[in-house]
Amino acid sequence: MVQHKITIKMGEGAVNSAPQIISSQGIGSCVVVTIYDPRRKMGGMAHIMLPDSNGLNGQHPPYHYADTAIITLLGKLYSRGALLQDIVAKMIGGAQMFICSDDSGPGIGKQNVSSVRRILGRELITLSGEEVGGSYGRNVEFYLDSGKVIVKTAGKKEDVEL
């Protein structure tokens, strides 16, 4: 099968199988979550914008919020045959791009990171790697043949492999 690269934008998600690659660009305070089943070589990625869909009634795009994004990805993977005991997750992003002295409280990036951590814990998913925080943007490539995640920045630091 030919290797294809699927690119998702902010607030989007995708699920696929080896040998595909899922990528996303320009992650700042957003958090990208990858979920992978190494036995079945399938996985999904969501480019999450906000920590919680709390208080929002009715319809909203599922991949915008950490809680609904993770549940949606898991649902899609389970329906393709993934099993909970095999699944591992990684998270990338949650930066604070502008460092100002007058900022009060944790920024949206930190809130996203802690929300993803909490929801993965609640869903009993192992967090096997993360590249979060800092004050730089990130690009992510998720290889579904190996589960490898490559994090690149705009020359801010070396590429990281998760």
Added chain:
Amino acid sequence: MSQNTQLMSEEQLDFIREMMNIGAGNAVTALQQLLQCPVDLIIPKVHVLPTVKLSSVLDNPASLVACVRMGMVGDIGGAMFFIVPEESRKKLVSIAEEALLGLNKLPWQKSEEVGLSVVVEIGNILSGVYLTAIHDFCGLNIYHTVPVLAIDMIQPLLDEALIKTSIQIQTAVLIENELVIEEHHIRTLLLIVPSAESVKPMIDALGQAKKAYGSA
């Protein structure tokens, strides 16, 4: 995005564009003083658009830019971003080096730092003139907080502002400025993102101003 067209009439959009054009005229003098050379400002393109459409205006989310962020406080809250694409930034920094280093003779200071401080200063000037234009037309008092500079990919720099406004349909103003300095064309963007609470006071003030000035 039908909500957005209801939010602002075509007439009001025209009025905003006119207001911003007048603001741009005031920028030239300040920029010439700063850079010590003739500056031309091509009539800016003003887009008034819902924030959810912004990511499609940014053709490449990973393109490298210098970005100055300023908070807005006063009658309208929110944030402003002055954005200079990488190529324009390099030109601007080299012009600034000539103008400022020649003038002040600061060999100990890294010229790159001087150049970047000029980027911040130009952001300061342009946002200042547009806020003044809004004040003069609409009687709204808006101040900006201390500018903070970051150089990175464009989408990460803006995503926090876009996220905060993604829950509701909301309007942003994007002004494309083109400066001509010594035959160099320098493209810059100024993005104004009012907070959710500020949309109504902004529209009310626009309505009042339009009545006062007639059709712009």
